[in-house]
Amino acid sequence: MAPDFHYSNRSERPRGPVLSALSAVFPGIRAVQDQVQPYAVWWEAHNRRALTQPGPLWVALGDSMTQGIGASAPDRGWVGQLSGRLTARGWDHRLVNLGVNGARVEDVLDRQLPTLEALTTPPVLVTVVIGSNDVVVRRHRRGLVERFEQLLDRLPAGALVSNLPNPHREARAVDAMLRERDAAGRLVLVDMRHDGPRSWRGRLASDKFHPNDLGYADMASVVERAVDRADVVD
Template sequence: MSVGFDYDNTGARPAGAVMRALSALLPGVGAVREQTEPYAAAWRRSNDKALAADGPLWVAIGDSMTQGIGASAPDRGWVGQLADHLADAGRPHRVVNLSVTGARVQDALDQQLPALRDLVAMGQVPDLVTVVIGSNDVVSPRLRAGLTDRFTQLLDGLPDGAVVANLPNPHREARRVSALLREREREGRLVVADMRAHGPRSWRGKLAADKFHPNDAGYAGMARVFDLALGLEEVR
């Protein structure tokens, strides 16, 4: 990777007891979980190549969905599919993917935002920053507390014009995050990728073997939400 930038897409937090038990009991869960290390390694190699190349830079912040866990290959997640759409529209970008499987908003604050700042300090200033994170927080009663405050800190660290996905989860805290994002959008500080309004209406046939992460078709639906946010497609 470029001199002065050494980033690992592998999370430091081990899988919890529930996930280990599910992996042992349900083959689909174990099979998808086994993608974690190879997908992280693939993105590290891809990041190396991106930083050695020229052209507009896209930095992706997120969790397992930005890694593409559940897809048939790392570049068949929503990031890879959106990269293809941008290229087809004459807007190709180099992609540096900072996502980490299992990441929570606090992990983005502690690991991914500092990496973004390091890139900027190196002269690798992104033309596009995207964020998909928070699902691992909102599904945990313990982590929901303070989620909106942590999300506010995250947004404060992003450059103006970042494209940030809201959380389709119906929980009250997810709705609060969506309201925060809409307020920032009205202020002209970010663009909302509206998963609540434009994400897949049904996930039937769009989930990986673990019945949690999207498969290629599910990620296509997520990529479309970013197509809409970036003006690559009009709302119908």
């Protein structure tokens, strides 16, 4: 499968002018943005290797937090830390990370889900952490709930999906939709709203937006609880 796997973890959008300006002025923001390209390249190579190996498959969908932007290394984000924990618990798995920096729900619909659906080996575990880039910008919040519903309709049954720890009305509506589907047994809620860190003091990277290793460790713990609820790790 690996020779035919050509998925790119690099964003198809250019960096916006505001972020470019901030990166030029603030070294902390620039340091985190300098991770974007090499972390994407790292995951591309990792994914190709993973698909040549045997074992149960985990596919992670999402944005920069799924890529681990802000962490000290690509595999020190929540995905890499959780993968290490699950391996230590005896789950010898393969991990394919489709996360893209700056991704919004529409990008998961247009790029990541088709890649997931094209895999010849069905994944045992699918995780989704997406929506932060939609909800923080007013124009992207329009239609977010409808896009999220389309996403949920296309996910395999039992996927683990995170809610959005954000006070906006759209985030609350997505949370309600996820709780309803969790109660119906159609997905497993990753409850970042209630179980995530109460404070991000000391848990943010130098850009003061992305988590650092400690913040990602807390996120990994929330997802790990959902993995245990889903009972996918033997």
